[in-house]
Amino acid sequence: MSLRHAQDMHSHVQQLAHSLLHELQLTRGAALSTDDVEAMLRSLTQGANAAIIDVARQYNATTSSVNHIPVEVVCNILSWLTFDQRIVASHVCHHWRAIAVDSPRLWNRLDFRRRNLELAGVLLSRSKDTPLVLRVRNVAALPRLDCLRNHISHTQFLDLDTAACDQEDLLASLSTSAPMLRSLRFFRCSSSFRLPDRLFDLNAPLLHDIAMHHDVLPVGPTPALSAVRVLVCESISSPETLAARLGQLPSIDSLVFSFGDTFSVSQLTTKLRFPSFRRLEITECPSDANVQTMLPLLSHQDVSCIVLTAPRTQTTLDVILQPLARIEFMALRIRRRGLTADFALYGNGRKRAFLCVAHDLAMRYLTNASFAHLVTLIIHEGFWPTQAALPLAPALLHLTVALTSSAQHITAHRLRRPLSPGIFFLERGRAFVTPLLQTVCLTCRLETKSQPLVVSASDVADFVTSALLTPIARPPRLVLRNVTLLEPAGSSEIRSLGHRVSSIAIDTRTHDEDELPSLLRPATNVIFGDNTY
Template sequence: MTISPELEKEFEDLALAYSEAVAKECTTHAELVFATNDMMDCIQGYINYHLSLTAQEMNAESKFMTTNPPQDVFAHVCDYLTLAERITVSHVSHYWRELAISDARLWNHVVQGHTDSTGARHLLERSRNTPVHLELTVYDTNAKDHASYIVEHLHHVKTLILRFPESRGGDVTQSAWSAISYAIARPAPVLETLYINVMRSAYHMDGNETPGNTLRPDFLAGFAPQLRHVSIGGVLLPKSAGDEPLEPFAHVAELSYAHRNGVALTGADLSTLTENFPRIERLALSSQTFTDDGTDVRKLPGLRVVDAVVGQGMEAALRRLNFEATHLTSIRNNVHDPSMMVPVLAEHSRATSISASMSDLAVAGVDEFGAPHERRFFSLGLDPIKRTLEAADMFRSLQSLLLHEFLWPHTGLLPAAPQLRELSVVLALASEHRNWLQGGHHHPMMGMGGMGDEPQGMITLFQLPAELAIPWNCSSLRTFRLIFGGWQGGRNQMEQPNERERESGPRVVSAGDVLRFVETYLAAALPLGRIELKGVQIYESPHEIRELQALMNNATEFSVEDAGNDPNPQTTGMWETYYGRGRLPDRNRRRAAA
């Protein structure tokens, strides 16, 4: 390798400086060692620097696409990289940096989650005037900096996500909100999606309204013609002038609104909401409590879907929206208060579908106005779920029933369901068998004389009294399913099963057990149109062949399939819509352009 004259000159200067430093300062052997180490570090630094310069020159002249790619190829590859990876790529070589910075579309997804704001500023400068996704976490320490470049770049922001974390004292966001609220009082001609969330700490729920978290009347300067999707949490809306809404909200189609924790939503708040969003078609509404103050609420003629997380009194809040005047396709209430279960279901006697797990219950049907409606209840005990499954009114119009095997009643019979078309039973995990309370519940013999972990071939609570007066009244039943899947142990992120409880293989059942259940409890519906085993297999044994053949003779179709997706998902979907849409990679843009 040939040493350049510049590097040779630097080595000579370093050697001279080293000899002078040793003569003046090194009086001991240890000091000489330290000085030598310092000199070697300097030499290594010089070598690395010149090697990088040489590599840049070689890459610039290289004909290999990996080191000297055309700009369109480089941009296409970057479409599949995250923002952090794109930043790393821009530091590989001088040529790559030029390619990266020259394409403004590579920097149209800006996310700043920590207190430093310089990174977001540089990325916004690189994006120039291309439509950009801007996602900021606003603290008191960076609020003014964020506000300054929001003012500068709001005219080309397509998606704006603002989060205001709150401290235990509840006072972190006040100055931050003041700065940002002035910044977003500017026109936003290309803004399509807006997400604002003032996070309220669990330590600050005293019921007192803290000032400053209200949108200004000049919000977005009254100009956001493309705005269609809005999600607001912990922010109050200004009172509209007369019957006119805030101009940026006049054409919004989807709204997600979460009221402040610890503060009751009132009829006046609901009225303000409907006045400012007169054309919404999909509404997600969340509030812990509701106070009906008698305020008249304007009708929402375009409303089609309501997805509400309800608390105490929230059913009354939904009625304030005058549902009878709309053409709803779906109403979903997510109820976290078990005490509300009885009065809510009492209004909902025309249930068409029930899905029951060990802690959650979903009921879908038609309300008194003929509109489809769905209510979901979370974190329930077994008693209220079982009481629901014993209510005759819930089964009169029922067409589909899905329940956990432990919820099958000990009497063997559910209320009469003359219109039932589908019955699905979710089999328990082995861990659920091990943890299930012993008192009054039948447990199957474990494999190997009771010494194994896996309950083999037993549909546990279907082992009921052999003699019943009459079979279950379900004469219209056409499909019977047995379902088992490893997803059962964790229906949400807070309940993920550990490795010992995770089960990915199929559940093995006895054909004789299934046959006895079908011929005893479903006799009124025989022959069935279809029997499905999803994630379930028949125990392979010679004496099971006859029972399996008899079971197949009781149905026109007999199917064995993989478990598939969770048949009873406990997520509504709307609350993730806005954030998820904003974070979609922009690779679709280039595909569409191609």
């Protein structure tokens, strides 16, 4: 039933009411019996009731299909909606509202802010005993947050981003048992604050991830932290504190921290043993001296992944690389022209390093580098120095260049200009020594799915050829993801590209599937779908 029809029916009921009033006014002076008045009222009432019943019947006819949607389907629909949309959808009908209120899994991921803090108690009660993911952002604790304490027992992830004093008050009261808690994150506590000694009443067997701004862990042993495996601390003030934390967390295998202003790595000795870390990340090093002292120590440890941010000199970079000669994974983050490029290098070594360095420093390093164990090279954003000799990579099997789809890139490619600035390093005569290359991938991270990167087939063919400085036994496989070709099917550029590769895999989101077979002949083994190497 349309809104217009409903309004018409409502007007009809109003007219009946006015008619009843008018009849009563006309008969006020007439000598009518009580039976006559009752009969008149009964007739008018029946007419009004008939109109109301007709409105209800038409309304039910329009909502009956909604009311009969299975509970599981309604729950799935509501689960895909945002918080505000879910509230609106729950008012479609009584059936949907009952399902929304009685489905705890729809209320187990709650993000409390100022605008919805008043609903904290109601929403938490709807979650019943399901595992909770709670985030409290930019709100004052106030008495309303007292209800959080009553639900800590079934909270899995707790992320607090509130004012420091309110956050500390809440954390200080977390003595309730937390048998399901896995992650605790808080970042605004003062440096003088300390977590309570009896954190979670010493019962948090699944707590494995703690993130904080200052080091606010208790000084003594804390059994509640015995299972913690990941510690993120934005500032550790001294080597003694670092050693104490490692001793407090017997299960730790990932540590992310930055040196405080007073931290001196020179005070560390080789006696400091790091656990068998999966990942060690040191950010915002205040001096190269700290890095140079730290890396030789790390070379004696069983650390599989090291992350350092912004070493400032070539000497520091050399010191970093010395204990990591057999590189398995390395990434150089290069900042240039306001963009960030990640050079990810994979090899078959045991140790891994992830380095974030300045642009000119990375260029000097790459100029003189030789990667004997390099198997896969992934270049994000495609920045590479034209003035540098590209590295020797005799074991390289896979080469990927990832571009960003932007109006500038798309326009340049549509004008048949070279792939510059995206992959300007692929000039003729400037390539890798890659006799074993198996896969060449050109991929694009789309800003919108409707705008794939448009490239010329001849440019792609040059891209493939430029990667092959020495003859190889078999042409490589070409992978194009989120990239579309400029030339029409059957063009000489398409045929030339097909002769230079053994197979082509193209993401069908950017191509007509019926057009692909003719587009890619004579290439063999054409693969449809979202395929990667």
